[in-house]
Amino acid sequence: MIIKYFSLASIILLFMVGCGKKSGTKDSNVGTTSYLNLEEGSYNIVREKSELKWTGKELSSKTHTGILFLKEGRINIDSNGMIEGKIVIDMTSINVTDLQGEWKDKLEGHLKSPDFFGVEKFPTAFITFQSNKKPNKENKINLDGELTIKDMTHPLSFTADLLHTEPFLKVQAILSFDRSKYDVRFRSGKYFENLGDKLILDDIDIDIILASE
Structure with a gap:
């Protein structure tokens, strides 16, 4: 086990996909700041125990929310x-x-649709990440990486929390990316003028929980 485990990557991202606990149990890290010793190895992301939630906003303060699912990790x-x-x-x-x-x-x-993410042509997106230092005493870790959408890749940096919820190590983070960098132009102020309250903000937030075993 990672203790056997491994919060864009949000965990990137990036994107999503329940993170349930065993009935009658509580997170072992709640109310504590015990340091997690990470065991060397390669671990699969458990799709069914991971989450990827997104939030997009308009200038009018209207907000839309949703989820995405992971294929693998x-x-x-x-x-x-x-x-x-x-x-x-x-x-x-x-x-x-x-x-x-x-x-x-x-x-x-x-x-x-092609106005946004053109999923028929670009059915997958990718987040890669790596640490430049070990986790601190609060089990927070700084991660650098890249987000690829529509075959366009840009750098991404974020801070993640490591959470031990038996039998998983979860990585939890909130990522933000600028959609205009990925040619998602619809009602973007970088490409169109005089949109008024029809303008859709370019930054999209992704709340990620990755569970691994």
């Missing part, structure tokens, strides 16, 4: 406790959670 820990990993995000799984019925279907379809 791995985390590697070396003998010095340094971390590196990669997750693959299923962009065809874009799911809107703040709407229902017809409006939900319309927004999901639009987000999957």
Whole structure:
């Protein structure tokens, strides 16, 4: 075990996918700051125990939220406790959670269209990450990496929390990326003028929990 384990990567990202606990148990890290000793090895991300939630906002303060699902991922820990990993995000799984019925279907379809993420042509996105230092006493770790969307790659940096919830090590983080860098232009102030309150903010937040074993 990582203790046997490995919070964009948000964990990148980046993107999403329940993180349930065993019935009648509590997180072993709650109320404590005990240091996690990371065991050397290569570990699979458990899709069903991981989460990828996104938030997008308009200038009018309207907010939309949703989830994404992971296709796969791995985390590697070396003998010095340094971390590196990669997750693959299923962009065809874009799911809107703040709407229902017809409006939900319309927004999901639009987000999957070439106006936004063009998932038919670009069905996956990727987050890679690696640590430059070991976790601190609060089990926080700084990660540098890259986010790839629509075959375009840009650097990404974030701070993650390491959480031990038996039998998983979870990595939890909030990532933010600028969609305009990935040619997602719809109602972006970087590409269009005089949008008024129709402007959609370029920054998209992703709340990530990665569980590995």
